[in-house]
Amino acid sequence: MTHTDTEPTEHTDTDQPTNALAAWLWPGEWREALARWVLTIIAIAIGATALYIHPWLRWTLGAATVLALTLAAARRRAEQAEDQEPQGQTDNEEDEDPPTPGPAEITDIVTELGHGTGVLLTRIRMQLLEEYQGCAGWTTKDVRALLAEAGVRVREGVRVTGVGNGPGVHREDIPAPLSPAPATTLVGVVGAGQDANTNTNNATVVRHAGGAHITVTPPRQTTP
Template sequence: MAWLRKVIERLATGSSALALRMARGLVEWVKEGAGVTDFLIRLVFLAIPVIVVWSLLAATTSVMWVLVIIWCVAAWRAVQPAQRPNAEKEPDLHPEDLAELLWELAGDRKGVHLAQVAQQLTRETHGRSWSIPDVKALLKAAGVPTRHSVRVAGLGVAVGVHRQDIPGSPSPAPSSPARSGVDAQVIPATATPATPYVRDLGGGARATFTPDPTNPVRTNVAVTKQEIEK
């Protein structure tokens, strides 16, 4: 009969807590009335359901059993059983690991949805199922803001983290090794010697064309005129 005693104790404890909660709520509601008129109106509203219930109880006893069942259910739910501490609770994800995960999921897109993060954490964390509220709480604890509308290519718009709000920076891509083990070298461009050429313009005038060594498309022109002896 130990189970029956536990049931009675829980119903008694729940009834006390439920009655105290209802009494406090009614008192606070009545006190919120502004002025004597409002106070009296609230008392009338309280008296009406009491009169109706009392009339139903006087008319038939079946209503009483319905009220008893409703009260027992409410009293049972008012008392929460003691929860055992979860000693195997997994630690929260480190902020640096979280940022790395966000960058990995975002890639070259505008951001990442919380649903993507929840699915990835569920796959990586064995024995635990992550939901969107869990991810949102994890991001809030790490100081990472979320946005209501984040567009991700191929997935549409949903609640997520924009890439501008992800801490740190994405990991650089590994550089490809140089071919045949030889380091690439940059050979600076050197100016080739310019060779001028002369053109006779007639009348003793000559034009000297000299290519510009610093600009291959530019040519310096110098015109000289010699006097013809008579």
């Protein structure tokens, strides 16, 4: 009589208890499987007899079963949470892009830095790196492209007094500044226990009828 071994069935990790039971009942060889079946039947018979003779074991077995199922469910939920957490973090990181300037912002920077003198592309790039995290790694080519998008002319030979010459925005091509806001009386406010400070780089307080509005506007440095 010939005997052919049957290949063991491959199981996935989706149901580990079932896989373990299947591996125990069918190890892949008939003799070993028969021995395990006999041992399993004997163990079941002994357990059933013990439960019949000692009723208190039923409560112990029931409590142990409930505890095992609870721990297995908690472990499964923890594994699912770990699998989903990295994906959620990746989505959040992709949604939070660092800010970058647009045509309006670059026009404002050029107007403030180059009004009356002109400004080089290298100086504009330095200012962008200071104000916008999204400009990390930018070159003067990126600055030139953004200026072109804003409609600001770039000349190859621009001389700025005290700085040098190079590609930049000539003083004649600097965009006109925005219309100044209506004049408002500025009143300095000194809190209780504080000394008066006349520095011009501090916050200014504009007093209105409904209260005080504080506006902090540190000027950009016009020198490189």
